[in-house]
Amino acid sequence: MNFQSVKPVRFLLAFIAFYFVAVPSFRLPQELERQALNIAWYQGLKEGTPNTQVFEDFIKDAQENLEKIVKDKLLIRDEVGLEKTIPKCNPQVKPPIISIRKNQKEAFFDCIRVADFDTESKTDYKKRSEQSKQDIVVRQFDQIVRGQGAELVSKKGEDVSLEYSRIFINNLTGDSNFLDRLPGFRIDTVYLFDEKNGVIALYPGTKEGVYNNGRRIDYRERPWYKSGISQYETVYLEDFSGDTSGLTGTFIDITDTFTPNAIRTLWYRFKDTNGNQYVLAFDMFFDETEPIFFSNSFLSFFWLSTLSEWIILVLIALPSSLILSLLYEELVKRLRNTDSFNNLSGIRFTLIKEYYATLNDENISFNDTNVTISLSSVQTSAGVTLSLQGTGMEGKIERTAQQNRQEEKAYSYSFDHEYSLKVGPVRPTHKAVQIWQAEREPHLGKSQIVGHVVADWKTNNTVSSSGELSIKSIFWNKKEEVYFPSFQRQLRDHLLTGETGELTLVPDTQYQKRQSIPALLSDIDPDKLETVPELKQVIDNSFDLDQGRFFVSQLETVETLYALGNVKAIYSIPFVRKIITKGKHDFFRTTAMDTDREERFVLEHEAHHFKNRVYNHLNQSIQDDWKNESPFQIMVHQRSATENVILEQEGFSLIYINNVLRFVLYSLSDDTYSGIGWVSWRKVDLEFFKTLYEYQRSKGNFVKTVKSYIEA
Structure with missing residues (x-):
């Protein structure tokens, strides 16, 4: 096979086609695995199970990082650089949006909300809330989460669900690609529970808060609290020198009254130096409203995530695309040398130049310098002179004889003929002259000019149209010679009835036009x-x-x-x-x-x-x-x-x-x-x-x- 015959565009198209066929074969097993993980998240996580190893790795990494966050940040008593008060949310500014199962809520990333989670307490909530806001652990929490979500504040009215989850999951695991491995995995709320004051600091703050229709809330009944005291289903339980951490079983979030959303909470339970109890927690869920099969977008299904996958794809696709391109070129070449190709590919006449009788001088000259002509295929009508010009013509003829096959090359040619179209002072000899181009309609991305003809209308208005209209070929491909008389009749019928400047030809030597009413x-x-x-x-x-x-x-x-x-x-x-x-x-x-x-x-x-x-x-x-x-x-x-x-x-x-x-x-x-x-x-x-x-x-x-x- 001749590798030089492969055209870059066709090779590129073959590569793209192979890519869109091959990539799903890489991705489909991954998507099936993710579907299994989605089911496992909601129906049962067990330590040491191979199918859920990705969750185990995530939880273990997150727990280790939570230990560092608590000890190195939350429990630091140094107030240098720490704000004295917790900023209030600004309800006048249109906040970003978080979507949960197609339901949206406005999220204030510039503040936290402090809510009462001990409605049975005899102490007034307002007093407990103010005490908690002065607590240095709560203030440290406020500064940490607002710092992590600061870049989301300016995205007014935008849905930032994915960005929000990515920021906090990256901080928990240190793995910036985790969400690419588990598309649809999201964080709902981050919060710190202050047990001494019975209040909870939630981030991001929301317009609705956590209360719904006057519902009374007791933290002792919440799954994340009961899980920390071994009264609720817990997996991945760890002890960190007295601090504990784990992942709850699934439960319905307290804020999801209208559209229940099954979540799990990753919690970290710790005490400060004064023995006050806190719980740092992250509510997490899978967004099942976005089909996992298509990841974050449809196109992501056709995107590989690792370098090794790309290397394997390229090593397979390049030679495969080259072979497909070579086979294509060989097939097209053989088809073009068969009559079936000629018959199946339609030929269309198009009017490209026309000159009418005029009061002004008119000199008609037609030149075309971009037509591929085989020297062995040029056919002209009697009385029509075709002038071919091109470098290496003699050599081309010699090679044609040596190789005994048709060679093609682009030659410039010109058709020059004088026609009398000027009206006055004598009568012109012609009413009009038209140049028509016969072109094979595009087939597999390539079109071919079959020939050009000249149609001239004489001014001797006779009873017979044969003396009025003459159609001759300027040049015509000999491969189509058998059809040329039929094509002449078709063009004559087309012109005589005064129809449009295009005509699709019928490859029928017995063609007869059926008359129609104009x-x-x-x-x-x-x-x-x-x-x-x-x-x-x-x-x-x-x-x-x-x-x-x-x-x-x-x-x-x-x-x-x-x-x-x-x-x-x-x-x-x-x-x-x-x-x-x-x-x-x-x-x-x-x-x-x-x-x-x-x-x-x-x-x-x-x-x-x-x-x-x-x-x-x-x-x-x-x-x-x-x-x-x-x-x-x-x-x-x-x-x-x-x-x-x-x-x-x-x-x-x-x-x-x-x-x-x-x-x-x-x-x-x-x-x-x-x-x-x-x-x-x-x-x-x-x-x-x-x-x-x-x-x-x-x-x-x-x-x-x-x-x-x-x-x-």
Whole structure:
């Protein structure tokens, strides 16, 4: 296999795919283990059990650290740097939030709360509370916990449950990764119980406190107190030179009346030098509302926690990804050399350049310097010259012959051809020229240009569309040569019906287009269609729509189209004579609205053309009518004028609907029909005849009414 053929992007994608498959295989056993630990925490912890060793390690480390905290901090009698009074909570500031089983409580990390836990005492709570607040152990506790939670004070309104638990668990164990090993493990409350005064100092302080509906509290009934005197389930019991510590069984926290939360309390029972009894405690629980399977977030399931796991993953993933990439490249290479790949991958034509007849000079040149062309696959149409340029072309041809296989390389090529599109002073040879690109739709991240074709529309408006539209290839891949005639027909059908600038090709050598009714025709008023059988038949049967136009033989059809909007027209002398011959001379007057009467003209191609061929053949009454109210104006022939760009047979009408040009009615330059002409909605015709109209209006012909023309 050729390792150089592996593309970095594909290798990276293979690595990422392997990563998301492999990492869960690392994590799943861990998540199952954590689920077992979650169950063990609530249903039974026993010392020496392998499945619960992580808890045993945690409790043992925490107990040893609690001994140091008590002896080195809480029992220090030095008041230097110690505040004289315990700060009060500031209820005016929006505090952070702690979430417990989706229930939230506001937590004041800048203070502790001192609550009465001896409601049976005969001494007033306020007095006992003040005595406790002056106790140096309580004040040391206040300073320690507020110092540890100081960074949380500023997080107003934020949920700090995880950060709060991480800070205190890290201080208990010295293990900053413990919560990563047990996601969902949380601390609820930290507190110090002063047995002498029967009060408890809780951190963080909460807005609600510990009282609920006047409930009376006796510390002698609390599990953490009874556990310390061997009257409640206790595990991991330790003795530290008279001080004791342990972990209670599960119980419902006193503050969780509405949403019971089963917790365990890690307690440390000690005395000061005066023999006063204290209990330092931490309420802990698992937050089961956050599925342990997804840890702290969904993405954490795809993250490894140890360096050894990462090393193993990389050692497996790198060679596996390389092998997958090589297999992929080989498979794609073989598929591309098969007909099945060509047939399965769609080819789409896209219009990339278009030029229409214009009043300005237009030189058409098409260049593409970023197309991959195999020299053995270039196919061009007769009469089209393709110029290839690129370094090493001869060498490429030689290598192709030696290796007997197709080699590809990006060559620049250019297509230059002159087309006559300028309207005036002579008639242009083309209405429009379009460049279309055939491209295989992206397959496995790569697209391929199959070829380019040029479609040119000639101005000789003939009955047969074959003489009007020509489609030739600039270059075409020989692999697709068998389909090219079919693709030509498909593009021709697409262009003739005036559809959009994209076409998805059908790889069918027997392709035949099924005609459809254009939206423009289907929108015509149905009531008017009932009175025009010919137009209704065209729309219902779609017999004449395959060229994007239909033939009109009855004047009523023209009147219906005229009635759709405003009309600008240049009538030919033969067209006017045809209308008069049919006895429909009133057509010009009845269809000409006051707003567009000045936009209708009869074009002369020789001196006295209108008078000799039209006016003199009218009866006296019609002559008088036309002189009194001219139905159109006459563009008078001038000997010094340049040749007309509009042919003698070529009259046309531009039909605007809501001020948008939608149809053009025109007669053919080789028209031998007795009918009226052709109606088209193709853009190429709309643009061409609109440009002819603008040029003829700007040419400078004298424009006269019938009366001024006859009397001149």
